[in-house]
Amino acid sequence: MSSVLGAVIATFITVPYLVFFVVKKSIYKVTRKKRKAFKISTDVTTFFLFFSIERMTVEIWGQSYYWVLILLFISGCVMITVMIWKNDLDLSMGKIFRLNWRLQFLLLTFGYFSLMTYGIIERILEA
Template sequence: MKLVLAYVLGILILLPVTIFILSFLFFRKLLKKQVNSSFRLAADITTFVLFFSVTISITTLWGATFSIVTISISLLIAMIMTYIDWRTQKEIKVVPLLRRIWRMQFLYLLIVYNIVWIVGIVQSVIFFVT
């Protein structure tokens, strides 16, 4: 049972990369090789999965739950971007603002995801060597 749980968690942790690649290839085929639009749509889909994957990765590696921190930073990014949009434009356009916030969340979560992976690999190597 423990092995099955480990496999399921492993799949959930690797899922964002797989989802990004599959959705990128799907949209590239659907949109007739429009790479920029395909990349954006794949990033939009992957962002949702990254929210869960980052939390699961951190919990798996260190046994601590940082979902509140992840959500708080995401809300802070949204508030800052809304404030900047409010200060620079006369009227806030909600859909473009939400799209920019969502893509910024993708960048933030992708960076955190990569850092967690690198730290996890380094910890595993150190544990294996010692």
Template sequence: MTELVAFVIATIVTIPLLGWYMIYITSVKISKNKSKSMRRASDWTTLLFMIAVYFIMIEIWAQSFLWIILAIFFFIALVVTWIQWRVSGDIQTIKLFKGIWRFNFLTFVIIYVLLSGYGLLARIFS
């Protein structure tokens, strides 16, 4: 049983799109609200995409780039905070954290897709 749980967790971490889809489908079945389910799945899998990007970078270049991932995360936090301050003149913490987290989701999904494609092509042509 523990091997099955370990297999499922390892699969979800290495293929976060599968984790996103599983959370989305489960949430749609429970809430019957597709847009809310999409946001919920995105919120829950942001960390999975960050971890997947980290491990893909290790696999492609054989070294850790954790500092780049953290720099991207904090840069996005800085930019989103600045934008919210300029637009509304006040910082609303809950709205700010949601914006940071969701923008990080979009960023790391794009990075995940680009790195997966690059890694696949690099392995094919090397």
């Protein structure tokens, strides 16, 4: 049973957009709300994108650059905090974290597809 669970988690880390579609479909079936299903699926997928990009950097360059992802996350929090502080006086940690988490989804999606393209091209040129 643990090997099946490990295989499912490894698949979700390798292809995090499977998580997006599975969660979106499941939440939509339960709630019948497309917007809520989309938001929850992006939040869950972001978690898997962090691990996926870390694993891709290890495969491509043989070294983990997880610290870059952490710095990206922290700088996103700082940037969003400053933007909210300049435009609005209501500084809520939940609001800052939620906006940063969704920003990370966009940045990590770009990074995922960029690393995937780079990795494929590099493997083709090596052969």
